[in-house]
Every structure is written in C-alpha cells, then in structure tokens.
Amino acid sequence: MDVVLLSRLQFAFTIMFHYLFPPLTIGMGVVLVYLEGMYLRTLEPIYETAARFWTRVFALNFAVGVATGIVMEFQFGTNWAVYSRFVGDVFGSALAAEGIFAFFLESGFLAVLVFGWDRVGPKMHFFSTVMVALGSIFSSVWIVVANSWQQTPAGSHLVAVERGGAALVRAEITNFWDLVFNPSTVQRLVHVWIGAFILGAFFIMSISAWYVLRGRHEAFARRSFSGALLLGTLASLAALVSGHSQARNVYRHQPAKIAAFEAHFTTGRGDLSLFGVPDERAGLIRGNVAIPGGLSFLLHDDFETPVLGLDRIRPEDRPPVLLPFFSYRAMVGMGIGFIGLTLLASILHWRRRLFETRWLLWVFVFAVGGAIVANQAGWVAAEVGRQPWVVQPPVVRGPDGSPLLDPDGFIQYATATVTAPDGTRREVVAGLRTRDGVSESVTGGQVLTSILLFGFIYLLLGALWIVVLHHKILAGPEPPGRRQTPDLLDAAGAIARHRGSLTDPRGGAA
Amino acid sequence: MSLEVIWFVVMAVLLTGYAILDGFDLGVGILHPLARDERERRLFVNAIGPLWDGNEVWLVTFGGALFAMFPEAYATIFSGFYLAFMLLLVALITRAVSLEFRGKIASDRWRRLWDWAFFGSSLLATLLFGVAVGNGIVGVPLDAHGVFAGRFADLLGPYQLLVGLLAVALFALHGALFLHLKAEGPVQERLGTAVWHVWGTFLALYLLATIYTLLLVPGAAANFRHYPWTGVALVANVLAIAYIPRALFLRRYGRAFLASTATIACMVFLFAMAVFPNILLARNDPAWSWTIYNAASSRKTLTIGLIIAGIGMPFVLAYTGIVYWTFRGKVVLDEQSY
Numbered sequence: 001m002d003v004v005l006l007s008r009l010q011f012a013f014t015i016m017f018h019y020l021f022p023p024l025t026i027g028m029g030v031v032l033v034y035l036e037g038m039y040l041r042t043l044e045p046i047y048e049t050a051a052r053f054w055t056r057v058f059a060l061n062f063a064v065g066v067a068t069g070i071v072m073e074f075q076f077g078t079n080w081a082v083y084s085r086f087v088g089d090v091f092g093s094a095l096a097a098e099g100i101f102a103f104f105l106e107s108g109f110l111a112v113l114v115f116g117w118d119r120v121g122p123k124m125h126f127f128s129t130v131m132v133a134l135g136s137i138f139s140s141v142w143i144v145v146a147n148s149w150q151q152t153p154a155g156s157h158l159v160a161v162e163r164g165g166a167a168l169v170r171a172e173i174t175n176f177w178d179l180v181f182n183p184s185t186v187q188r189l190v191h192v193w194i195g196a197f198i199l200g201a202f203f204i205m206s207i208s209a210w211y212v213l214r215g216r217h218e219a220f221a222r223r224s225f226s227g228a229l230l231l232g233t234l235a236s237l238a239a240l241v242s243g244h245s246q247a248r249n250v251y252r253h254q255p256a257k258i259a260a261f262e263a264h265f266t267t268g269r270g271d272l273s274l275f276g277v278p279d280e281r282a283g284l285i286r287g288n289v290a291i292p293g294g295l296s297f298l299l300h301d302d303f304e305t306p307v308l309g310l311d312r313i314r315p316e317d318r319p320p321v322l323l324p325f326f327s328y329r330a331m332v333g334m335g336i337g338f339i340g341l342t343l344l345a346s347i348l349h350w351r352r353r354l355f356e357t358r359w360l361l362w363v364f365v366f367a368v369g370g371a372i373v374a375n376q377a378g379w380v381a382a383e384v385g386r387q388p389w390v391v392q393p394p395v396v397r398g399p400d401g402s403p404l405l406d407p408d409g410f411i412q413y414a415t416a417t418v419t420a421p422d423g424t425r426r427e428v429v430a431g432l433r434t435r436d437g438v439s440e441s442v443t444g445g446q447v448l449t450s451i452l453l454f455g456f457i458y459l460l461l462g463a464l465w466i467v468v469l470h471h472k473i474l475a476g477p478e479p480p481g482r483r484q485t486p487d488l489l490d491a492a493g494a495i496a497r498h499r500g501s502l503t504d505p506r507g508g509a510a
Numbered sequence: 511m512s513l514e515v516i517w518f519v520v521m522a523v524l525l526t527g528y529a530i531l532d533g534f535d536l537g538v539g540i541l542h543p544l545a546r547d548e549r550e551r552r553l554f555v556n557a558i559g560p561l562w563d564g565n566e567v568w569l570v571t572f573g574g575a576l577f578a579m580f581p582e583a584y585a586t587i588f589s590g591f592y593l594a595f596m597l598l599l600v601a602l603i604t605r606a607v608s609l610e611f612r613g614k615i616a617s618d619r620w621r622r623l624w625d626w627a628f629f630g631s632s633l634l635a636t637l638l639f640g641v642a643v644g645n646g647i648v649g650v651p652l653d654a655h656g657v658f659a660g661r662f663a664d665l666l667g668p669y670q671l672l673v674g675l676l677a678v679a680l681f682a683l684h685g686a687l688f689l690h691l692k693a694e695g696p697v698q699e700r701l702g703t704a705v706w707h708v709w710g711t712f713l714a715l716y717l718l719a720t721i722y723t724l725l726l727v728p729g730a731a732a733n734f735r736h737y738p739w740t741g742v743a744l745v746a747n748v749l750a751i752a753y754i755p756r757a758l759f760l761r762r763y764g765r766a767f768l769a770s771t772a773t774i775a776c777m778v779f780l781f782a783m784a785v786f787p788n789i790l791l792a793r794n795d796p797a798w799s800w801t802i803y804n805a806a807s808s809r810k811t812l813t814i815g816l817i818i819a820g821i822g823m824p825f826v827l828a829y830t831g832i833v834y835w836t837f838r839g840k841v842v843l844d845e846q847s848y
Contacts, residue, residue, distance in 0.1 A: 060610065066563065067606040071599050073573055077588025078595050081657075084588075088581020089807040093814045095578045099571035100822030107567045108829035111560035112836055115847070119836055159808070163582075163655050170581075172808040439589035441658045450596045457603055464607065468614045 004435045006447040007079040010454065014071050016376055017458050021065030023375050026140060026193065027200015027231075028058045029133030032113075034227060036126045050220055051129075052117065053477035054204070057469065059114045064465055066107070071454070079447065083390055083437030089172045090156050090179060091146050098142035106135030137193070144192055148185040150391045151382070152253045155179030158430055160418035169418055169428055171391070183253050187246040188382075194239045195378060198338060199371040201232030206368040207473055209361040217476050222355060225364075229349060233342040239335050244298065251299050254392060255308040255403060255411065257385035260319040261328040262295050262307075270295025270307035278321045283310075308403065314410045319387045327380040334374035341367060393431030513812040514802040515787075517579045520819060522782040524575060528568035529639075529774050530684075535562040537685015539605065539632020540678060542625060544704055548618075549843075550697050551625055555609060556847045557692040560837045562609065564830065566602070579815055582656060582805035583789040590650060590658025591642070594665060598638045604631040613847070633678065640677025644670030647723065647730050647784050649791030652798045656805075659794075669722060676719050679712035683754075684774060687767040692841050702758070705766075709754055716751065723784075729791070730784040740783050747776035 032054055039047035076084050112120060112128035120128070149156070155178030156171045173179055205228045211221035251258040263278035263285050264270055272294025276285040293303030300307075310318055341363065348354040355361070386392050393413035398404045403411045414430040511519075535558040545551040577584040588595055604627050612624035648669055651660035686705045690698060723730050734740050750772040757766035785791065789805055792798035806812060 063563075063606055063610040066566075067603045070566075070570060070602055073570060073577075074588060074595055074599060077577065077584050078592050079589070081585035081589035084577060084581055084585040088577055088584065089811045092578030092581070092807050092811040093818065095574045096815045096818045097822075099567070099574040100818055100826060103567045103570055104564070104822075104826040104829055107564040108833045111564060111833050115560040116836055163804075168655075173810050173814070176814050439585070439592075440655075441589050442592050446592050449593070453596055453600060457600060461603070461607060464611055468611060471614060 003438050003442060003444045003447060006444055006451060007438050007442075008434065010079065010447060010451045011075060012380075013451070014068065014075065014454055014458075015379075017462070018065065018068040018072055019376065019379060020372060021061050021068065022136070022140065023192075023196035023199040024061045024203055025058065025065055025136045026133075026196035027198070028054060028061070028203065029129075029136050029200075030197065031200060031204060031228060031231065032058060032129050033126075033133050036122075036129050040122060040126055046220060046223060049477045050224055053220070054224075055113060055129075056472055057207075059110065060465070060468060060472070062106075062110060064461060067461070068458070078450075079439055079442060080390075080437050081439035081441070083432060085168065086170050086432050086437070087146075087150070087391065089170060090149060090153075093173060093176055093179070094142045094146045094149075098139055102135050102139035102142065104135075105138065106132055109135065140192055140196070141189060144189045145180050145182075145185050148188050149179060149182050151188075151386055152183040153391060153394060153430065154182035158416040158418055158428060160420050162421035184249060187242070187249050191239070191242045191246050191378075194235050194242055195375045197231055197235035198239060199368070199375055201228040201235060202338075202364070202368040202371040204228040205232060205364045206366070209364040210473070211476070212355055213358060213361050213365070220477050225355075226349065229342065229345055232338070233346050236335065236338040236342050240339060243332070243335065248299055251307075252401070253395065254386070255395065256310065256313045256317065256319055257324070257382075258299070259308060259310045259313070260321050260324040260385045261381060263321050263325045264295060264307055264309045266311050267309040268306050269293050269304055270299065272298065278325050280321045308411070312403075312405065312409065312411050314408075317388065317413070319385050324381045324385040327377040327384070330377040331374050331381060334370045334377070337370060338367075338374075388433050388435070389431050390434040390437045391432040393429050513809055513816070514806050516816065517575075517806070517812055518782070518786065518789075518802045520816075521572065521575060521579070522778060524568060524572040525782075526775050526778040528565070528572055529778055530771050531565035531568055532562070533681045533684045533774055534558070534688035535565055535685070536632045536636045537681040537683065538689055539628050539685070540636065540682045541685050541689065541701075541704070541708075542629045542632070544700065545697070546700075548621070551621070552613070552843055552847065553693060553697060553841050554689065555612065555628070556843055557689055557841045559609070559847060560833065563606075564833060566606075575815070579807050579812060580789055580800070580802065580805040581807060583800040586652065586656055586658055586800060587790055590652075590660070591645075591665060593662045594638055594642070598635060601631040601635040601638065605635065636678050636681050637674040640674035641665065641670045643677065643781055644673030646781065646790070647673070648727055649729075649788075649793030649796075649799070651794045652790070652792035652800075654798055656792075656798060656800055669726065672715070672719055672722060676712070676715045679708065679715050680770075680774065680777070683708045683712045684767075684770045687754075687763065687770050690763050691767055694840055705758060706755075709758075713751065729796075733783045733786055737783070740779075743776050743779045743783070747773060747780065750776060 032051060035047050035051040035054065038044070039051060109128040109131040112125065113132050116125060116128065153171070155173060155175040157174050158169050159172045161168050161170055205225055208221040208225035208228065211217050212225065247258065247261075250261075258264070262270065263273060263276075265278075265283040269292070271288075271290035271292050273285050273288055273290045276288035276290070278285050295307055296305045297303050299305075310321070345354055345360060345364070348357055348360065393415075396404045396412040396414055406412045415427050416430045417425050417427055419425050538554055538558050542551065542554050545554050573584075576587075608624040608628040608631065612621050612628070644667075645665050648667070650658060651664060653659040683705070686701055686708050690701045690705065693701060734744070750769045753769040754766050754773075757763070757769055787801045787803065788799045789802060790800040792800075807815075
C-alpha cells in the first residue's frame with residue numbers, strides 16, 4: 001500500500017469533514033454577537049429568543065468542530081512526521097499562539113455562552129459571546145498563517161541538523177513578523193473569513209427560509225433571515241473583490257498554481273476557459289469554450305500580455321491540473337451565483353416581496369449546500385494546486401519582479417546552502433515535497449486501518465449531527481417568556497418538589 | 511536555567527494542569543456506571559458539563575507545545591505510537607459526542623447507549639494516558655535517527671499496563687472526590703462509600719508500581735540521587751495520599767479534593783524527574799534518545815514561544831477562574847443542561 005497516497009487521502013478526508021464546522025462557527029459567531037448586541041440595546045425579547053436558538057445550534061457545530069480538530073493536530077505527527085520535523089520550528093510560534101490565545105478563549109467562554117443563561121447577567125453573557133466569536137476568529141488567524149507559510153515561505157531559513165551521523169534539513173524561524181505577514185497571509189485570511197461569513201449567513205438563511213415557508217416562528221425567522229441576508233450580500237460582493245486580488249497575488253508568488261487553476265498549458269496569451277475538460281497528457285482543454293485573452297486581462301488588465309504556463313515548470317514540479325481546474329471553477333461559479341442570489345433577494349426585500357417569493361426561499365433552503373461546496377472547493381484548489389510540494393519553495397525573481405528562467409527555460413525555485421556537521425556544504429531546494437513528508441515508521445496497513453476507523457466514526461458523527469440538527473430545527477426557538485415543553489423527567493422532578501437542585505428534596509434535613 | 515530546561519518545566523506544568531483538570535472529568539466518566547437512575551446519570555454528566563471542554567484544551571495545548579518546542583520528539587512519539595493515538599482520538603471523539611448528544615433525543619435507549627460510550631471512552635483514554643507515561647519511563651526502541659523501531663505490542667508490556675491501571679485508579683479517585691463536592695443527598699452518601707474502595711485500590715496499585723519501578727527500572731531513580739531535594743516531592747506525595755482518608759473521616763471534602771489534586775501534581779512531577787532530560791528514552795541504546803537538547807526547536811522559537819506563553823497564560827488562568835467561578839457550587843439541572 002502506498003503510504004503517501006493513503007496519508008494524503010486520510011488528511012483530505014479528515015480536514016474536509018473538520019472544515020464543515022469552523023467556518024460555520026466563525027460566521028454564526030458574528031451573527032450571535034449582532035443578535036445579543038441588539039437585545040441589549042433594544043431589549044426586544046425576539047432578539048433574545050433568536051440568540052438562544054442560534055446558540056444551541058452554534059454549540060452543536062462547535063462541539064463537532066473541536067472533536068474533529070484534535071484529529072488534525074495529532075495527524076501532523078502521526079502521519080507526517082518528516083514534515084513535522086521540517087516545519088516544527090516555524091509552526092511553533094503560530095501554534096503556540098493559537099493554543100494560548102484562541103482555544104482557551106473559545107472553550108472557556110463557550111461554557112458561559114451555552115450553560116450560563118441563568119447564571120450570569122445579560123451583559124456578561126454578551127461579553128462571553130464576543131469572546132467566543134473573537135476566539136474562533138483568532139484561531140483562524142494562526143492556522144492560516146501556518147498554511148500560508150507553506151505556500152509562500154518567509155521569515156525563515158534552512159538549517160542542517162545532525163541526526164545519527166546524517167544531516168537533516170529543517171526550516172528555522174528568522175523573523176516572527178515576516179513569517180506572520182508572509183506574502184500570502186493577509187489575502188488568504190481575508191478570503192477565508194469572507195467564505196466563513198457567507199457560509200454562516202447561508203446556514204441561517206436556509207433554516208429561516210424553511211420556517212417562513214412552513215409558516216412557523218415567522219417573526220423570528222424573518223428577523224433572522226434579514227440580518228443574515230445583509231451579511232450574506234456584503235460578504236458575497238467582498239468575495240469577488242478579495243478573490244480577484246488574491247488570484248493576482250497567487251500568480252505573482254505561485255505561477256504554477258494559477259496555471260493549474262486555469263489549465264494554462266502553454267505560455268502565451270491567457271484565455272479564460274468557461275467550459276471544457278483539460279487533458280493533461282495532450283496539454284489542451286477538450287471542448288473548450290473560452291474568452292480569448294480573459295485570463296491575461298484578469299491578471300494584467302490587458303488582453304494580450306503573456307501568462308506563464310505549465311510548460312515553464314519542470315515536469316517533476318508540475319501540479320495536477322484536473323482537480324484544481326474544476327474545484328477552482330466550482331468555487332468561482334458558486335461565488336458568482338451567491339452575488340446574483342443575494343442581490344435578487346435584497347431587491348425583493350427592499351420592495352417588501354421577498355417573503356412572498358416562495359421559489360426563491362426554496363432556493364435559499366438548499367443554497368447552504370453551495371456555500372459548503374464553495375468553501376471546500378476553494379481549499380481543494382489551494383492545496384492541490386500547491387502540489388507536488390507540501391512546503392512550496394519561493395520562485396526566484398529578477399529585478400523587475402518577473403520569474404527568472406533557467407537555461408532550460410524553466411522557472412527556478414529558491415535553493416539554500418546548508419552545512420552538514422562534518423563541514424560539507426550542499427545545495428538543497430528551499431521547500432519540501434509532499435511525498436518526502438510522511439512518517440518514516442508508519443506502514444500502509446496502519447494508515448488503511450485508521451482511514452477505515454475515521455471513515456466509520458465520521459460517518460456516524462455526520463449522521464448524528466444531521467439527526468440532532470433536524471431535531472433542533474423541528475423544535476424551533478422557544479416563544480419569548482415561555483420555557484421549553486417539559487419532558488417526563490422535568491415533570492417527575494416537579495412532582496417531587498425539589499428545592500434548588502434535583503438532589504435537594506424540599507423539606508429535607510436542611 | 512537554559513531555554514530547553516524552562517520549556518521542559520512549562521511542558522510539565524501544562525501536563526500537570528491537564529492531569530488535574532481533565533483528571534476529574536475523566537474520573538467522572540469512569541465512575542458513571544455508579545449512577546443508578548436517569549436523574550443521577552444527568553447529575554454526573556452535568557457536574558462536568560460546562561468544564562470538560564476547557565479542560566481538554568490543556569491537552570491540545572500540550573500537544574501543540576510539544577510540536578512547537580520539541581518537534582523531533584513530537585514527530586517520533588506521534589508516528590511511533592500510531593495505533594495508540596488513533597485509539598485515543600476515537601476515545602476523545604466518542605467522549606465529546608456522548609456528552610453532547612446523550613440528552614438531545616428523549617429516548618431511554620439512546621441515552622443508555624451514550625452513557626456506556628461515555629464510560630468506555632473515559633476509561634480507554636485514561637488507560638492510554640497511563641500506558642504512555644509507563645512507556646515514557648521505561649523507554650521505547652528507537653533507531654540511530656531517532657525513529658521508532660518497534661511494534662505496537664512493544665508499548666504494552668506489563669509495567670506499562672500497570673501504570674495504565676494506576677492512572678485509571680488515580681483519576682477515578684480524583685473524580686469521586688470531585689463528584690462528592692458537586693452532589694447532594696443519597697448519591698453523595700453512596701459516593702462517600704465508593705471513595706474508600708477507590709482509594710484502597712489506588713493505594714495498592716501505587717505501592718505495586720513504586721516497587722516495580724525501583725526494582726526493574728533502575729534508570730528512573732537516577733535523578734533523585736542526583737538532585738536529593740526532589741525527595742521532597744516524594745514525601746509530599748505520600749503525605750497527600752495519606753491525608754485523603756483523614757480528610758474524609760473528618761468530613762472535610764474540599765480538603766480531600768485538594769489532597770488528590772496535590773497527589774496528581776506530585777506524581778506528574780515525579781514522572782518528569784524520572785525522565786529528565788530525556789523526552790523519549792531509547793531503551794535499546796540511550797545515546798539515541800530524544801532529549802530536551804537534541805529534540806528542541808531553535809533558540810529563537812523557544813524564546814518567542816516563551817513570550818507568547820508569558821502574555822497568554824495570565825489570560826488563560828483568568829478565563830479558567832471565571833468559568834469555574836460561574837459554575838461553582840452544587841449541580842443545578844436546568845434547561846441548558848445536557
């Protein structure tokens with residue numbers, strides 16, 4: 001069994017499952033802050049009802065996100081030991097910051113958020129909500145910093161360390177702020193946040209639209225939908241701007257990735273393919289319908305400027321094309337769809353006809369699926385487009401900023417000279433290939449076992465999540481001022497006339 | 511003190527924090543079958559309801575700090591103990607899920623299923639932590655490059671399993687004392703009886719493990735000869751264990767819980783002293799071990815990490831304080847409860 005392929009499959013599968021939840025948490029966190037803030041300001045009970053309902057859903061998402069997140073932290077070491085040795089020093093600071101600043105903040109105040117409604121005052125509760133929302137945003141900062149360093153390393157250098165008489169190379173930090181603000185961090189972070197806001201907004205719109213269609217909890221659902229629609233519209237528009245600017249940044253630092261996104265095989269005028277299937281072996285797009293020069297225009301504001309193609313990348317350094325090409329298109333396509341959808345809904349809302357336009361509400365019930373696809377596809381494109389590197393070496397550039405080509409006409413990746421313990425110097429590429437990153441001592445059989453294990457557990461977890469979410473949605477928000485329908489247990493507790501707590505019988509020894 | 515030693519101390523503090531905090535909620539899981547009816551089962555679960563998630567973050571932070579500050583040791587341990595970590599992950603996920611989902615559907619069968627999952631996963635996780643500590647003390651086979659060179663079965667020797675059982679008894683004791691503080695009425699009385707049994711079991715295993723360590727793991731005592739002052743921890747440990755029955759007898763349950771907290775702190779300290787300066791001992795050839803020196807990140811990273819920890823830790827302690835203060839006192843089951 002191929003350990004590299006299996007480990008990649010396991011990573012892809014576990015991270016994609018995990019990534020269903022963090023963007024939901026980030027997006028919904030913002031909405032919760034808004035709802036509780038509005039409640040504090042206006043004291044309208046409907047805001048409190050809404051905040052309580054969405055907090056219950058939020059807590060469910062959060063719990064599954066945490067449980068699947070621990071898997072990610074452990075997996076670097078279990079399956080990617082060589083990679084961990086290579087990046088440990090650089091990731092160190094980012095990871096330490098994530099644990100200390102983000103995780104404790106989130107998990108601590110989440111307890112107050114979920115269990116503290118009757119234990120703390122509304123202001124303290126609002127404060128806790130803000131802290132949880134901030135915590136989830138903080139954690140996205142540090143993980144995106146680490147991932148961006150893998151795309152565009154900065155603030156680090158390569159060092160040889162002696163191990164059993166052999167020299168191993170690892171990256172070491174030279175400048176913390178250069179590492180944090182490496183060339184792609186800010187662009188990618190903004191895009192990740194926007195993606196999260198879109199998903200959070202569409203999630204809330206989906207459930208709210210369903211309530212409106214069913215005529216249940218209408219006042220609550222309309223209020224929730226309107227708030228989420230505003231967030232969703234702004235975020236969808238922002239995604240376009242941020243995505244465009246990010247694509248240019250990717251072209252500057254990772255030209256191979258853009259070439260894979262666009263299946264741009266030959267250097268020259270860049271056409272923007274709208275339909276078609278890339279054929280990597282033949283080096284062309286079959287059934288291609290393209291805007292001539294469209295890619296050139298997007299990257300250079302000019303229809304004729306040549307764009308670097310995959311022919312300028314050494315064959316062993318070329319990323320696969322099919323997966324990045326289609327996932328990138330899925331993301332962009334969805335994004336444009338969101339703009340159309342949210343603008344249409346906003347116009348109808350302005351004309352006060354939105355909640356009568358039933359077909360559009362039905363579209364919103366299911367559009368959350370598109371938001372999930374867009375978030376996932378964007379990451380697939382970003383990560384597969386970086387291959388065959390797990391840490392991509394920087395491109396060597398000339399004084400004018402364009403990539404320097406070697407005598408064979410290929411893009412050059414940066415190298416570094418490292419000195420071994422015995423004094424010999426050698427030149428190594430300033431990155432790490434994915435296939436070199438797996439654990440030395442792990443076998444294919446072990447990875448297959450863990451894939452099956454996680455496959456089973458996550459299938460169960462996914463099913464449970466849907467069942468419980470379904471229950472919560474059916475139960476709906478409680479009407480203000482009235483508690484949930486008591487179940488048998490509460491009824492029994494009431495009969496026994498307990499005081500203070502269920503184990504303190506009224507009129508007991510005290 | 512060198513940066514490496516400081517980080518070893520920080521790691522030990524994180525491990526102590528984790529063992530004390532998650533120790534009682536894992537212990538509650540191990541004792542869960544003692545609950546007799548649905549109300550008691552809910553009481554057990556809700557005693558740790560708002561707390562377990564934050565407690566587990568100490569483990570996440572410990573893992574992150576190991577990755578960050580001693581990446582070589584992190585890589586070897588996590589890849590070498592592959593199946594053990596997969597089992598641990600399954601246990602932790604199952605635990606989180608059983609707590610989160612048990613109360614969501616009003617069906618007796620559904621709840622009983624998650625109750626058993628909660629018990630089983632708490633037991634498995636604790637046992638695995640103990641086995642890991644046992645392996646830390648006796649060491650594992652490594653090759654010249656510091657890569658794990660054994661099999662899964664090598665990690666499950668009799669000594670490691672004994673330490674695993676000791677961990678189960680320790681957390682059960684800690685959890686029982688915690689629950690005793692949180693419960694009232696008949697449940698509390700029943701817990702009062704159970705604590706004695708758990709304490710007896712723990713004491714027997716503690717003595718057995720101590721004798722086994724002294725006789726068969728000669729390297730473990732080397733540091734205590736080297737640094738005689740560390741003997742204080744040993745004495746404190748014995749005193750703390752001995753104080754538990756006295757506090758129970760005097761009905762000072764808060765102090766009994768503090769004593770089990772001190773017991774855990776002493777035991778983590780003794781463990782740290784038994785392995786120092788190794789992080790992972792190569793039992794086939796000690797020269798191939800991962801120590802705090804050859805496994806560490808660069809001085810720059812160690813320094814930045816310390817700055818971050820120095821800024822962050824006061825906040826962490828403040829949040830932990832706020833949360834424990836908010837949920838102080840006896841368990842109250844309300845509509846937000848599990």
